[in-house]
Every structure is written in C-alpha cells, then in structure tokens.
Amino acid sequence: MGIIHLSFMIPKYGDIMTSPPFPRSGVCMDDEETLFNVRESNLDTGLRGIPVGTCQTSYVDPMEGVHYVGYPVEDLVDLEEEDVIYLLLFKELPTKEQSDKFRAELVHRAESLPTGALRVLESLTPGSGHPMDWLAIGIMALGTAEATGDVRADSMNLIARMPELMARVFLLRGGRKEQLKPRNPELGLVENFV
Numbered sequence: 377m378g379i380i381h382l383s384f385m386i387p388k389y390g391d392i393m394t395s396p397p398f399p400r401s402g403v404c405m406d407d408e409e410t411l412f413n414v415r416e417s418n419l420d421t422g423l424r425g426i427p428v429g430t431c432q433t434s435y436v437d438p439m440e441g442v443h444y445v446g447y448p449v450e451d452l453v454d455l456e457e458e459d460v461i462y463l464l465l466f467k468e469l470p471t472k473e474q475s476d477k478f479r480a481e482l483v484h485r486a487e488s489l490p491t492g493a494l495r496v497l498e499s500l501t502p503g504s505g506h507p508m509d510w511l512a513i514g515i516m517a518l519g520t521a522e523a524t525g526d527v528r529a530d531s532m533n534l535i536a537r538m539p540e541l542m543a544r545v546f547l548l549r550g551g552r553k554e555q556l557k558p559r560n561p562e563l564g565l566v567e568n569f570v
Contacts, residue, residue, distance in 0.1 A: 433464050457566050458482060461535060465528070483561045485536035486568075489544075490521035497544055502551035510545040539569035 434444045442449040444460065445467050452460050455469075462470040462478050470478060496517040500510060518537060524530055540559050547555050559568045 433467075456564060458564060461565075465531070479564070481532065482536040482565065485533050486540065486559060486561075489537055489540055490518065492521040493517035493541075494544070497548055498553070500548065502549055505549075507545060507549060510549050511542065514541045514545055535565075539565050543569055 434442060436442050440448065444452060445463050447463070447469075452463070456475070458479050459470055459475055462475065493514065497510070497514050500513070515534065518534060518541065519530070522533065524533070544556060547553060
C-alpha cells in the first residue's frame with residue numbers, strides 16, 4: 377500500500393474514523409479497513425507531548441509529494457548533500473561561493489569528536505542494544521561534551537560530526553574498533569561516512 381493511498385485513508389481534519397477491530401493497536405490486518413484512528417485532539421501532537429504535524433522547512437502534499445523550503449524533492453536529488461543542508465538551515469540554495477564556504481566550515485567543525493563523547497561510545501558493550509540507541513547516546517554525549525548554547529552553532533557541529541559518529545557506532549557496536557579510520561577532509565559528509 378503506497379503512502380499516497382494511506383493519505384486518502386486519513387479523515388479530514390476533525391472527522392473521526394470508526395474504531396479498528398483491534399482497538400489497542402490501532403492497526404488492522406485487512407488493508408480495506410481503518411488503518412488509523414485520528415481525532416482532532418491528537419492531530420498536532422505526539423511523541424509524548426512534543427508537537428508534530430507542522431514544520432517550517434518542509435511539507436508533504438498528497439499529490440505533489442515532499443517539498444523542502446518550497447522545492448519539490450525531485451529538484452534537489454542531484455544536489456550535493458551539503459547544499460541541501462544549507463537550504464534547510466538558511467532557507468535558500470547556496471551560490472557556488474556560499475557552498476564552498478559552507479563545506480569548509482563543516483570540514484573545520486568535524487576535525488575532531490570530543491574525547492568525552494568518544495569514551496562514552498567506547499564504554500558500551502559491542503553487540504549490545506539497538507544501533508539507534510547507540511546513535512542517540514552518541515548524540516547526547518556530543519551535546520553535553522561541547523554545547524555552545526548557540527542553536528545554529530550546535531546544529532552545525534552535530535551535522536559536521538554525524539558521519540564519523542555513525543561510522544564509529546557501526547564499527548564499535550560490531551566489535552570492529554580496529555577498523556576505525558580517520559576521516560578524510562577532502563571528502564564530503566556522505567563519503568566520509570562510507
């Protein structure tokens with residue numbers, strides 16, 4: 377069942393769908409029956425009270441698909457990842473000069489992971505926990521090890537360090553610490569992760 381089909385199964389704002397046969401799960405086994413129980417009171421909240429459903433950088437149109445800062449995602453697929461990140465942060469596509477400067481800034485911010493954050497990851501038992509738990513622990517360790525209090529600076533630090541953090545999580549959790557290699561500043565974010 378495609379995502380477009382699912383979007384038409386969700387009722388109009390404020391309408392109430394009939395209860396599924398498995399009321400505790402909210403999901404039915406038969407794709408012709410109600411899939412979600414959506415009420416006006418829970419349309420814009422979720423994640424334990426954290427507001428969801430609105431976003432300043434993107435939106436999904438049921439017919440036109442995903443848009444980032446007004447651009448259809450299809451128009452962005454051939455851009456460098458760093459240029460899409462720039463778009464999300466600054467609400468405009470970068471010029472060549474802005475793109476080069478932004479990449480250089482990310483390279484500079486990625487020069488080293490804080491020692492405290494590395495120790496936290498290295499203290500975990502290989503093979504334990506879910507990879508997303510490891511990643512969450514790594515992100516929290518980065519946030520506590522070197523937070524600046526400036527949202528944009530902290531965001532840039534996290535973005536710049538995510539490829540190395542994800543690679544370390546993958547290798548450390550897999551018990552392959554010896555395969556860790558220093559990042560290559562000549563490569564982009566995705567290439568350094570791989």
